[in-house]
Amino acid sequence: MIYPKNSEDKLGFTEIKQLIKAKCLSIMGQEMVDKIQVMNNFDQIQKFLRQTAEFKNILTSDTALPISNFHDIKILAKKARLEGAFLSEDEFFQVQQSLTTVFAVLGYFNDRAGLYPNLEALFEHLPIEKNILKAIDRVLDPKGKIRPNASRELLDITSAIAQAEQAARKTIDQIFKNAGNNGWTADGSLTVRDGRLCIPLLAENKRKLKGFIHDESSSGQTVYMEPEEVFTLNNKVRDLEFDRRREIIKILTLLTDELRPYVPILISYHGLLTKLDFVRAKALFALDLEAEMPVLVPEMRINLINASHPLLLLSYKKEQKSVVPLNIRIDETDRLIVVSGPNAGGKSVCMKTVGLLQLMVQAGLLIPAAEQSEVGVFRQLFSDIGDDQSIESDLSTYSAHLSKMKYFVEMADSKTLILIDEFGTGTDPQFGGPIAEAVLESLNQKRVKGVITTHYSNLKLFASDTSGLENAS
Numbered sequence: 001m002i003y004p005k006n007s008e009d010k011l012g013f014t015e016i017k018q019l020i021k022a023k024c025l026s027i028m029g030q031e032m033v034d035k036i037q038v039m040n041n042f043d044q045i046q047k048f049l050r051q052t053a054e055f056k057n058i059l060t061s062d063t064a065l066p067i068s069n070f071h072d073i074k075i076l077a078k079k080a081r082l083e084g085a086f087l088s089e090d091e092f093f094q095v096q097q098s099l100t101t102v103f104a105v106l107g108y109f110n111d112r113a114g115l116y117p118n119l120e121a122l123f124e125h126l127p128i129e130k131n132i133l134k135a136i137d138r139v140l141d142p143k144g145k146i147r148p149n150a151s152r153e154l155l156d157i158t159s160a161i162a163q164a165e166q167a168a169r170k171t172i173d174q175i176f177k178n179a180g181n182n183g184w185t186a187d188g189s190l191t192v193r194d195g196r197l198c199i200p201l202l203a204e205n206k207r208k209l210k211g212f213i214h215d216e217s218s219s220g221q222t223v224y225m226e227p228e229e230v231f232t233l234n235n236k237v238r239d240l241e242f243d244r245r246r247e248i249i250k251i252l253t254l255l256t257d258e259l260r261p262y263v264p265i266l267i268s269y270h271g272l273l274t275k276l277d278f279v280r281a282k283a284l285f286a287l288d289l290e291a292e293m294p295v296l297v298p299e300m301r302i303n304l305i306n307a308s309h310p311l312l313l314l315s316y317k318k319e320q321k322s323v324v325p326l327n328i329r330i331d332e333t334d335r336l337i338v339v340s341g342p343n344a345g346g347k348s349v350c351m352k353t354v355g356l357l358q359l360m361v362q363a364g365l366l367i368p369a370a371e372q373s374e375v376g377v378f379r380q381l382f383s384d385i386g387d388d389q390s391i392e393s394d395l396s397t398y399s400a401h402l403s404k405m406k407y408f409v410e411m412a413d414s415k416t417l418i419l420i421d422e423f424g425t426g427t428d429p430q431f432g433g434p435i436a437e438a439v440l441e442s443l444n445q446k447r448v449k450g451v452i453t454t455h456y457s458n459l460k461l462f463a464s465d466t467s468g469l470e471n472a473s
Contacts, residue, residue, distance in 0.1 A: 011385070012309075020281050032275070051279050053283075168230050171229050199225050209225060302376060304328050330449050351421055
């Protein structure tokens, strides 16, 4: 459990998710990033960390995974499930591309069997059904267009259209040539008006040819006529085009009927593509951070080696600056780390680095720290960061702070990580210091782990004299 609810925002975890979303290829992948949650199931966290680490290895040390096309085929599968419905040419093309990607991915991992076990687990029980793709390939060409020979009827209609168009073109070319020889035409060539091929005639000659005028120039000196003989041929083409469209709908309907029994498998394939996009985005983000997979330990402890605040690291990289790495250990011996020093001394960055990296690990994300770093899985994370003067209870800064301290003392236990920024701030040190000391002692007795920043000298002294507490500056 995370308390208060805005802790993720205050620690920068919401911004981390936005950066990962930008790495996704699909809306489905982005939706998965939105659903990232901080977990406390050790095995689940370990699985997610290993998946991301394996994908990172693919990106850095292997040939590229063939995942070029991502479409929301779940929506298309649901449409195909409806009796009487049919997928359009473009929709089938999306299914075709997605299935091609799925089978390419399966082939990729099959060639590397055992090399990426945690990624392979994503499709361990996935049924391989290539009949769907074969059926689509019979109807659509590689560019997603209906094949002329998708049915015998379509082939005949397509052939008839080509013959009629050729006859129409031959006829209008001859009429245009004769009209030109007679001096009836305006300057220019054959042109299209209202989707019909027309001859540009001088207006005074418009009665010398039989036909239909579709348009005239702005000056009125030129008219665009479709000759009568061509009009009849073009109408034949148009009728054949209607026949062609009806035949295509028939083909697509039959193909959808053929697809319908495989809808559950399509939805499974959609899930695989979405998960791959999600893991890929996390791995790409890990590369930006030069992040590693820490050692996940069953004990409630943290040992960060050469760790950096992710957002600060990215900001400094843009400015070509380097971040001073952090080394911090929190365990049963040194449970609560009291960080003191001047306000500009980086106390808050230290505390927020610990908090943000803990959230990232428990969300299955790699962190910018040495791979020898060790991180436990905490059941609760409590934080008191910044000025919450505007919270719903409309308490003052310090009374809001006290309200949180009361909650911490009552609800924290040995499986809780606590982060408190400027402990005891907002009131006279004469009163704030002793209160903060009492809270700190209570948390220590509960064997709570955490990082606390303060400028109170009495807390620094208390930490130096109390077992379980450790000073840092």
